[in-house]
Amino acid sequence: DSGVTQTPKHLITATGQRVTLRCSPRSGDLSVYWYQQSLDQGLQFLIQYYNGEERAKGNILERFSAQQFPDLHSELNLSSLELGDSALYFCASSPHRGYTEAFFGQGTRLTVV
């Protein structure tokens, strides 16, 4: 158990809908990272937050947004969903800049039908 909790584990929704994925980082971790993994693909970096502020942005679609709250949990919002958004979405957390590794949650599997 990495200590990073993602909810829900599975999500099935229709095209055009909007969903929110939630991530609770390890206690005290300030950084949260979101990744997307499509079927049999690598992990694509979406966005990073550090202590409530956006730190880095990857190839995140405009239909996607995220935020980190004062209690450090983070949410990834996906709107106007398309079939191609079906993927495994990972959240990872890390204590602070310069810390060696990040810790991954179990992921949320999103299926858009």
Added chain:
Amino acid sequence: AQTVTQSQPEMSVQEAETVTLSCTYDTSESDYYLFWYKQPPSRQMILVIRQEAYKQQNATENRFSVNFQKAAKSFSLKISDSQLGDAAMYFCAYRSATNRDDKIIFGKGTRLHILP
């Protein structure tokens, strides 16, 4: 921008044999971390081994060891005495140790099959 390249999409090895997975990376930074992550069928991301760039000694973790060649920007993973449980997707990854943007950058992965 940093990049990580894994040139072997798939590999197979006989059980109990040794296999080496290749990884190269590109960066202009001098201080960084390198990782190998394992992703079994459960899709969980499991850290296998890490290497700090400032350390010349290659990291080892039981049957897993790396060959870190900083000048060549190469970071290969050797798995000794392969076991059926080693079958998984393996990702090489890079992380800056000093940059404000310290996201982990992953390669595309190598799928490892273990032959009984």
